[in-house]
Amino acid sequence: MAERLVVLGIDGGGTRTRCLAADLSGNILGEGAGGPANALVVGQERAVVSVAEAVRHALQAAGRTPDDVGAVCAGLAGAGQPETQEALAGALAAALALPAAARIQVVTDARIALAGALQGKPxxxxxxxxxxxxxxxxxxxxxxxxxxxxxxxxxxxxxxxxxxxxxxxxxxxxxxxxxxxxxxxxxxxxxxxxxxxxxxxxxxxxxxxxxxxxxxxxxxxxxxxxxxxxxxxxxxxxxxxxxxxxxxxxxxxxxxxxxxxxxxxxxxxxxxxxxxxxxxxxxxxxxxxxxxxxxxxxxxxxxxxxxxxxx
The missing domain is CATH 3.30.420.40 (ATPase, nucleotide binding domain)
Known part of the structure; x- marks a missing residue:
């Protein structure tokens, strides 16, 4: 149902990962944490495990399940190259068990920092x-x-x-x-x-x-x-x-x-x-x-x- 739909915002750094679950208006419903998510340092497998852990905790705190997720944006340290982003997006889609219609995007952690800092403005x-x-x-x-x-x-x-x-x-x-x-x-x-x-x-x-x-x-x-x-x-x-x-x-x-x-x-x-x-x-x-x-x-x-x- 649309009123249960959430988006996930993920900040994955070299030491810890933070995930926020929010409704479509941007109201934060839950937060979760995980381990390091820089695939260049800890490897893709461990990075994906860290993100999945943070997502699981955020959804639990929000009272939601993976079926309620409409979109995911993950800003990850070390994910500056398109091929790295594509590989991580595919691995995360599988690990998070999201609905087929859910959208997932992996960008560098600097990109989400810019979006947060200036609220999307130049x-x-x-x-x-x-x-x-x-x-x-x-x-x-x-x-x-x-x-x-x-x-x-x-x-x-x-x-x-x-x-x-x-x-x-x-x-x-x-x-x-x-x-x-x-x-x-x-x-x-x-x-x-x-x-x-x-x-x-x-x-x-x-x-x-x-x-x-x-x-x-x-x-x-x-x-x-x-x-x-x-x-x-x-x-x-x-x-x-x-x-x-x-x-x-x-x-x-x-x-x-x-x-x-x-x-x-x-x-x-x-x-x-x-x-x-x-x-x-x-x-x-x-x-x-x-x-x-x-x-x-x-x-x-x-x-x-x-x-x-x-x-």
């Missing part, structure tokens, strides 16, 4: 959490991006890059090739190491698994910067400048008369030094740009996109 979003990307919609409905190439090839200004630079700075100070910093001692305390060189086998034993642990060093850098450590302050300032470069490159392609940049992600939401450096540098690179907070969450953006799928 503009850009700058995301800096464990990774980073700038993503935008122009006034002709075309999507553009800058960055988001992952922890090996990109992720400028991200939590991972801040943590990696902190490790590198600590080791450089240990070698005498870089300036003195308290970061080595602080990382040893955070990771329960006797000496900083012990971090090296810990990182290289499984670099992909260490990515999240390295990104978790951001509070260590923030605390050291707050206590006056010049190296830590420069790492945070450089992160802000790098993020401004991403945003400015994207804005040039969007060519909007009144460009708006929404910000989200743990680094930009919780590290004032990075956000302040971003705003200062972006004012130089794109003076017309206005930096705003996101209007709604990525999961809410996925709900909006799912509702649009139904007209």
């Amino acid at each position: 503009g850009a979003i700058l995301i800096a959490g464990t990774g980073s990307i700038a993503y935008g919609l122009d006034d002709r409905g075309r999507l553009h991006r800058a960055g988001g190439w992952g922890w090996i090839l990109g992720d400028e200004g991200s939590g991972f890059t801040i943590g990696r630079q902190a490790l590198a700075a600590g080791l450089a100070a240990l070698d005498g090739t870089g300036p003195a910093t308290v970061l080595g001692d602080r990382i040893c305390a955070a990771w329960n190491l006797q000496q900083l060189s012990q971090a090296v086998p810990r990182v290289y034993a499984d670099p992909a698994a260490a990515r999240t642990e390295i990104a978790a060093l951001v509070p260590v850098v923030v605390q050291a910067a707050g206590e006056g450590d010049a190296v830590s302050r420069e790492i945070l300032a450089q992160a802000g400048r790098d993020l401004a470069q991403l945003a400015a490159a994207l804005l040039r392609r969007l060519a909007l008369p009144e460009p708006v940049v929404a910000t989200t992600g743990g680094v930009l939401e919780s590290v004032a030094a990075v956000r302040e450096a971003l705003i200062r540098r972006l004012a130089e690179l794109a003076p017309a740009a206005r930096v705003v907070a996101s209007a709604a969450s990525p999961a809410s953006g996925a709900v909006l996109m799912a509702r649009m799928m139904l007209g």
